[in-house]
Amino acid sequence: MNRQTVSLIVATIVHWVVCQGSAAQELSPRAYWPGPKGTQVAIFGYSYSFGDVATDPSLPVFGVDSRINNGLIGYLHTLSLWGRTSNLIVELPYSRGSTVGNVEGTDMQRDFSGFGDLGVTLSINLLGGPSMGLNEFQALRAAPRPILGASLKVLAPTGRYETDRLINVSANRWAAKAELGYMIPIKPRLLLEIEVGAWFFGDNDEFLGVTRKQDPIFATEVHLVRRFKPGFWASLDANFYTGGRSTVDGEHRADLQRNSRFGGTIVVPLAGRHAVKFGYSGGMVTRSGGDFDIFLLSYVFALP
Numbered sequence: 001m002n003r004q005t006v007s008l009i010v011a012t013i014v015h016w017v018v019c020q021g022s023a024a025q026e027l028s029p030r031a032y033w034p035g036p037k038g039t040q041v042a043i044f045g046y047s048y049s050f051g052d053v054a055t056d057p058s059l060p061v062f063g064v065d066s067r068i069n070n071g072l073i074g075y076l077h078t079l080s081l082w083g084r085t086s087n088l089i090v091e092l093p094y095s096r097g098s099t100v101g102n103v104e105g106t107d108m109q110r111d112f113s114g115f116g117d118l119g120v121t122l123s124i125n126l127l128g129g130p131s132m133g134l135n136e137f138q139a140l141r142a143a144p145r146p147i148l149g150a151s152l153k154v155l156a157p158t159g160r161y162e163t164d165r166l167i168n169v170s171a172n173r174w175a176a177k178a179e180l181g182y183m184i185p186i187k188p189r190l191l192l193e194i195e196v197g198a199w200f201f202g203d204n205d206e207f208l209g210v211t212r213k214q215d216p217i218f219a220t221e222v223h224l225v226r227r228f229k230p231g232f233w234a235s236l237d238a239n240f241y242t243g244g245r246s247t248v249d250g251e252h253r254a255d256l257q258r259n260s261r262f263g264g265t266i267v268v269p270l271a272g273r274h275a276v277k278f279g280y281s282g283g284m285v286t287r288s289g290g291d292f293d294i295f296l297l298s299y300v301f302a303l304p
Contacts, residue, residue, distance in 0.1 A: 032149030051292030068097030114160030
């Protein structure tokens, strides 16, 4: 197995933002699977979402019916921090779509497009994933061991935002997610992954002339991953998230989220340095927003 193949194995751990408002709804299998130091990967992604989904699910919009196309470009670099395998991921999304909903008794439609908020993620393997070369990585694949990882993801308010519009591509605020992930080998080719994390949000001081705040969102993910051969794997994915109640101009909104989603992911390596990733997820339990379907497709390319 050459370095290009190994790079693709690492590349397919990359998850990407579907839309800025649905950050807590992510399903990201193999987020902490390590790889050889020096791996560099380019990512190009596309997703299509339809149903009760908005760029920000805490917005006071009801009866939502959306059709949203999302693109993404990203970059991953595997490096060593304090002798541990680490990944630096940079993501820039672009969204184009249409949302129909009811705002304070009035039916409205909003068409939107533009770049979303820039995302940067730094992850590190705390246990079971020291910085490694190609030989060490191949040994880990042959005999997987439990791995504990941690990550911090930050979204910067760099996207398109119109202060007089309720629905926007950008959330116009800083956001950060801290997460721990644990990978348990059941068999050499079967892994169970559990991730727990929390999103924290800054204030949007330009929300239709007032300030909008949002409570943290706490999320748990579970993934059952089956590996078939180098770079070729599939997973069943589920999550649960709760929190996110918003406050607009000092008034608490009845928009507490307590939702869960279920889906699947499959990754297929192609010739040389290429691979494609397919995914689907749908809502299982929905209390506020989040009852939508999403199809995902991404292409990854291992840089020389």
